[in-house]
Amino acid sequence: MHQLTLFKKILLISSVFLLGNVLAQDVNSVGSITEHKGSGGITRQAGEQLPTGLNVGLQPMDFIETVNGRLKAEFVEGSLLHMTEHTEATITKYYWDKDKNDGEIGIKFAQGTARFTTGRLGLIPKENIVIETASATIAVRGTDFTTTVDELGRTLVILLPETECTIDGDCSPSGRITVTNEGGSVTLEEAYQATMVSSLSTPPVQPVTIQNINVSMIDNMFIVSPPQEIEEAEDERQSGSNDSGNSILDFTDLDTDYLEDDFLAEDDLEYTELDMDLLDVDFLQDVLVAIEEVDILKRGTAQAQGGQEFTGTKLGFDKETQYNTFIDKGLGQLVFYRDVNGIIGIRVSLGSNTRIESENEGKKNVITVGDGTSVVITIRQGG
DSSP states (O other), X not given: OHHHHHHHHHHHHHHHHHHHHHHHSOTTOSEEEEEEESOOEEEOTTSOEXXXXXXXXXXXXXXXXXXXXXXXXXXXXXXXXXXXXXXXXXXXXXXXXXXXXXXXXXXXXXXXXXXXXXXXXXXSOGGGEEEEOSSOEEEEESOEXXXXXXXXXXXXXXXXXXXXXXXXXXOOBSSEEEEEETTEEEEEOSTTEEEEEOSTXXXXXOOEEOOSOOGGGXXXXXXXXXXXXXXXXXXXXXXXHTOXXXXXXXXXXXXXXXXXXXXXXXXXXXXXXXXXXXXXXXXTTTXXXXXXXXXXXXXXXXXXXXXXXXXXSOSEEETTTXXXXXXXXXXXXXXXXXXXXXXXXXXXXXXXXXXXXXXXXXXXXXXXXXXXXXXXXXXXXXX
């Protein structure tokens, strides 16, 4: 009798476990997590939150965050999504009609490193698969590739080989990738070919092939230290953008009417890095916090050249926040610089949504670029 009771308990526990797996694979599921390690979470469109785990079903508009974990998800038609630690992605769109072999996939990567592999059978037309980041759109053609996105939205894209390369480096690409944004477009069509996109309006760097690399080496370290080939290509792009191609012989002083423009007109004056006066800083401001508390959030909205709105400080030098703020037009970035008991230098892409929270000896400054919902940067100085 005791053995029969124990058997019933085991059967009941097994049934509950199986029921949990069935519930995870709900009717709205477009795929499931097939490999999992560490911690992570999923936020549903309706606000429901659940931890990541094996066999957990995925739905359209799921926001997936790996935190201190890794996972592999397989969609119902065979496409694969690998996410490393501290990676965030949203399934913006998923539809598949298995009877017609037709459908759409949309995924947006917010940060971290992820790998996406299209279904080997090509059940979803490749033109209907679109991968996005804050700075670029990636169109795939039968492809296996990785993306690495840093906290400023800069994107590194690497096309992977069909199979791992031989010792001699012989390998074929898994397909083709077109990386596009407002600044232009490039195509990757060789194994381990890569491009970097700094901002939505900055053209992608010309493709370069990364040497001495394999798939297992591609992770979040590329956020801290991009491949040397990419850094060299970015330096070359920047130097090229500064070279207009004109010779000094092309300039004719007689062609210029210096009386036509009022160079002192207010609209023509632009605050740049050269205008910063590092001696014009109130080093006592942190000591006076108890006497005069400034609510930075009530400073109103400022607008930099290019239409980027931000709150919490003003363009140029702000004596209350001690920040120098200006536009780096060459890189398409909004720059915040402060030197009070330590240097703070932050560059954010025009068009980004960033919140910067800095605290120095109890003095708090909050700067919000755009709606401030995509990236939060927290800096604490002093005690």
